[in-house]
Amino acid sequence: MSLSKYRYIVVEGPIGVGKTSLTKRLAEHAEAQILLEKPQDNPFLSRFYDDPARYALQTQLFFLFQRINEVRDLAQMDMFRSRTISDYLFEKDSLFASLTLSDDEYKLYQSIYQSLAPQAPSPDLVIYLQASTESLIERVRRRGHRYERAISDDYLTRLSDAYGEFFHHYEAAPVLVVNSEYLNFVDNENDFKLLLDRIDKMRGRREYFNVGGN
Numbered sequence: 401m402s403l404s405k406y407r408y409i410v411v412e413g414p415i416g417v418g419k420t421s422l423t424k425r426l427a428e429h430a431e432a433q434i435l436l437e438k439p440q441d442n443p444f445l446s447r448f449y450d451d452p453a454r455y456a457l458q459t460q461l462f463f464l465f466q467r468i469n470e471v472r473d474l475a476q477m478d479m480f481r482s483r484t485i486s487d488y489l490f491e492k493d494s495l496f497a498s499l500t501l502s503d504d505e506y507k508l509y510q511s512i513y514q515s516l517a518p519q520a521p522s523p524d525l526v527i528y529l530q531a532s533t534e535s536l537i538e539r540v541r542r543r544g545h546r547y548e549r550a551i552s553d554d555y556l557t558r559l560s561d562a563y564g565e566f567f568h569h570y571e572a573a574p575v576l577v578v579n580s581e582y583l584n585f586v587d588n589e590n591d592f593k594l595l596l597d598r599i600d601k602m603r604g605r606r607e608y609f610n611v612g613g614n
Contacts, residue, residue, distance in 0.1 A: 403430045403599065406524040408474075409485045410573075412492060413529035413580075414560045415551070416539035421586045422529065423487035429596070432483035435470060439547060442466070448500075449550035456500040460509060464493050468516045475521045490520040495566045499558060523573045525599070529580045530564075533557050576602060579610040 403409065409426065411419040420436060427434040439445055442462045448455040471490050497509045531539075537553050567575060576599060583591045591611075598609045 403432075403483070403596070406599075407483055408521065408523045409483075409525045409527065410489045410523040411485070411487050411527045411529065412489045412563075412567075413531075414536055414563045415548070415556060416536040416543075417529040417531050418539075418580055418585070419529055420487045422527070423485050425586055425592060427485045429592075430483055430485065432485045435474060435484055435486035435488075437488045438466065442547075446547040446550070449547065452500060452555075453502075456502075457505045457509070460493070460497045460501060461512070463496070464509070464513060464516065467493055468519060471520045475519070486523075489523065489526060490517070491570070491572065492563075492566065495562050496559075499555075499562055525602070526567075526570070526573050526575045527599075528563075528567050528575055528577050530577065531579070531581050533560050535581060536560060571605070574602065574605050575607075577606070577608045579608075582611055 403426070409432075411423045411426070413419045423434060423436065426432070442459060444455045444459040444462055448459040467488065467490050471486075474484060494510070494513055497506060497513070501509055533556060536556050540548055540551060540556065567577070578595065578598075583595070585592045585595055594611070595609065598607075
């Protein structure tokens with residue numbers, strides 16, 4: 401189970417679902433290069449969580465240019481000669497914008513986004529992690545990142561719902577929808593092997609991996 405048939409894998413999901421941890425675990429397993437979001441580099445992010453209306457556009461445009469520069473560089477380096485695993489999908493940038501921007505700001509954002517989006521390569525596989533809103537809220541509070549302290553429960557709920565809607569319509573790449581509620585891919589080797597096996601057996605454009613709790 402080497403993930404050898406996939407050159408570009410993206411792990412996605414709402415804040416607190418564990419996408420970065422899984423991305424690192426997969427990259428280590430596959431000896432792949434890793435591409436991670438860098439929210440700590442966004443100088444507007446903590447101010448956005450304190451005052452969303454004032455700082456939403458600056459925050460979103462910083463992320464947009466940060467992400468397109470990274471995935472564009474990835475394509476220019478000929479990613480197909482090596483394996484890359486990322487913890488973000490470029491297209492999801494628009495998802496956040498739709499939640500945070502006013503109508504006029506969103507129109508401006510979309511004009512910029514549409515001019516940049518064709519430069520972003522499509523992944524070979526997207527692993528979309530899901531968890532209950534209650535679990536997401538608890539995980540975000542527990543990890544205590546400075547820039548996340550002001551995130552409201554309402555925002556996390558709306559974000560989780562928006563992710564579900566986004567991936568319901570997403571068709572640009574094959575998607576494995578994973579209910580991570582009762583799975584720990586970092587600390588439980590058996591859980592990780594179950595996921596690798598499920599990825600290896602994927603044949604359709606959209607499949608599901610769900611393990612119930614006790």
